[in-house]
Amino acid sequence: MGVELYAFDCGQLTMPTGTFLENEEGSMTVPVPAFLIKHPKGSVLFDSGLHDQLRTDPLSYFGEELNALVEVHYHQNETVEACLSRIDVDVSDISHLVNSHLHFDHCGGNCKITSAPVIVQKKEWEWATKSEPDLGYYPSDYQTGQDNQQDNGEHDIFGDASVVCLPTYGHTPGHQSLRVRTENTEFVLTGDACYLRQTLENLHLPGVLYNREDARASLRTLRELQSRGAKIIYGHDPEFWPSVIKAPERMA
Numbered sequence: 001m002g003v004e005l006y007a008f009d010c011g012q013l014t015m016p017t018g019t020f021l022e023n024e025e026g027s028m029t030v031p032v033p034a035f036l037i038k039h040p041k042g043s044v045l046f047d048s049g050l051h052d053q054l055r056t057d058p059l060s061y062f063g064e065e066l067n068a069l070v071e072v073h074y075h076q077n078e079t080v081e082a083c084l085s086r087i088d089v090d091v092s093d094i095s096h097l098v099n100s101h102l103h104f105d106h107c108g109g110n111c112k113i114t115s116a117p118v119i120v121q122k123k124e125w126e127w128a129t130k131s132e133p134d135l136g137y138y139p140s141d142y143q144t145g146q147d148n149q150q151d152n153g154e155h156d157i158f159g160d161a162s163v164v165c166l167p168t169y170g171h172t173p174g175h176q177s178l179r180v181r182t183e184n185t186e187f188v189l190t191g192d193a194c195y196l197r198q199t200l201e202n203l204h205l206p207g208v209l210y211n212r213e214d215a216r217a218s219l220r221t222l223r224e225l226q227s228r229g230a231k232i233i234y235g236h237d238p239e240f241w242p243s244v245i246k247a248p249e250r251m252a
Contacts, residue, residue: 003162003182004038006247007233008083010049011074013105018207019069020195020236029073030236032105034080035189036087036247037180041158042095045116046178046189048109049080051141061104066135080109086248091115096157097146098165100191100235101172102128103136111144118142119157121167122150124174151176168193168222170215171206177222179230182252186230193218196237200226 010032017024037044053061054072062070076082081091094116099107101124110118125148128137149155155165161181168177171192178189193215194200200222209215226232234240245251 002040003180005180005182005187005251006036006038006087007244007251008034008036008049008080008086008247009078009241010034010080010083010109011054011072011078013236014071014073015069016207020206021198022205022207024207028238030195030238031241032074032078033233033235033241033244034083034109035178035180035233036084036089036094037163037178039158039163043089043093044096044098044157044163044178045080045084045094045113046098047100047106047191048097048113049078049083050074050105051108051111051138052079054104054108061138081112083247087250098157098176098178099124099142100177100189100193101175102142103172103192104138104141106191107141110142110146111140114144114146117147117149119149119151119155119165121165121169121174121176122152123169124172124176125150127173166221168218170209170211170213170218172210175218177218179225185252186225187233187252188222188225188230189233190222190235192235194222194232195235197234197240199234200232 014029017026017028035046097113097116098119157163164179166177180187
């Protein structure tokens with residue numbers, strides 16, 4: 001058995017376009033992805049989608065400020081457990097849960113993956129668990145009782161360079177992407193280090209960032225990986241996402 005990669009559609013969000021492209025007006029509806037990597041030594045979930053409460057009571061979950069900015073489109077068949085079931089995987093089968101970062105649309109399903117350790121950058125964990133988390137961080141999403149592994153920089157999950165966490169700081173203090181090498185292709189799951197194709201092509205930064213210079217450096221890293229043949233999987237690109245093969249079919 002080699003390394004297999006699967007993509008899941010875990011709902012959509014409608015938000016101001018300026019969130020994704022600085023100084024642009026209007027609104028944009030974007031996908032919320034998650035990914036599963038099957039490896040001979042375990043199954044890695046990269047991000048876990050949205051919290052169930054966002055299907056029924058987003059105001060109570062978000063509070064007034066974020067609820068006014070975000071419209072959630074999220075159905076039962078888009079929960080992380082429903083997505084995994086399409087490839088006959090149960091939440092208890094997950095051996096490692098990697099969060100790109102701890103914003104609500106990337107760790108809302110963490111509470112369901114209780115048997116797997118959470119792999120997160122130390123900078124991200126410290127930022128998210130300070131006394132007053134910033135907008136978009138909800139401790140109930142990520143303080144869910146699992147063991148967590150806090151890394152400083154790159155982390156090779158299985159020790160064979162096939163599934164590697166890559167620090168791509170800037171969107172948040174401790175954002176990380178995931179490099180996945182299957183038999184024939186190297187993928188980089190960017191998370192929010194690169195929302196859209198044009199973010200990378202034009203270096204058009206998002207409107208909301210923790211650190212602009214770190215974000216630019218991360219984009220340069222992604223460009224370098226792309227120039228060496230890696231396939232970049234953009235984090236929230238509504239034009240690119242339809243071209244991604246979804247489970248139960250595998251991407252590679």
